[in-house]
Amino acid sequence: MGEFESMEESIKHDTVLDTGAEQLGATYASALLGAAQQAGAVDEVLTQLSQLVTETLREHRQLAAVFASPRVNVEEKQRVIDRLFADSLNPVLLRFLKVTAIRGRLAYLPSVLRAAEAQHDEILGRIVAEVRSAVALTDELRGQIRDRLSETFAKQVRLQERVDPSVIGGVVIRVGDTVFDSSVAGRLESMSRRASNGFARHLLEQFDKFASAT
DSSP states (O other): OHHHHHHHHHHTTOOTTOSOHHHHHHHHHHHHHHHHHHTTOHHHHHHHHHHIIIIIHHHOHHHHHHHHOTTSOHHHHHHHHHHHHTTTSOHHHHHHHHHHHHTTOGGGHHHHHHHHHHHHHHHHTOEEEEEEESSOOOHHHHHHHHHHHHHHHTSOEEEEEEEOGGGOSSEEEEETTEEEEOOHHHHHHHHHHHHHHHHHHHHHHHHHHHHHHO
């Protein structure tokens, strides 16, 4: 329980006067990462937290509502956490959820996840690549994209994937201000711009001919 006590100690100073979810998320994320690091389970804890936030709570809205509701008391929330997750979650994350329930902050888990991933990226010197594709990436393509970007930027890369039907085909990758667009939508837009520029140039040429003849 030692690492958990230190984690609880580090977050006990937050109050209802917190300025926002992101600030609160950063505080809790720092505590969670510290406890997970002590347990040597950072990757496992972050993976499980991501699955909990992006899959379990999104797919089970009633559970998300229970977590967020001030009408459900702490004891009931902890019973729900134990019943659903005691056998599947890393003990560090399980205890973190219970402490978060005590603090009435379970609704902030998405902010905690974003902050924890950002802090972990910074610790590792890892960059984040946002990848939009018309369909979900295969493991093979995911690995190819990650390897190619790592080679290009000479850094570890974490992919943030999003299925976006507007891409039509191919992928759009953004790393900071740099965009790699191999999508069908991107190529069509590029063709449209070139065609538009060609049409405008043609109009100017026709105007010059008309002006010189008058």
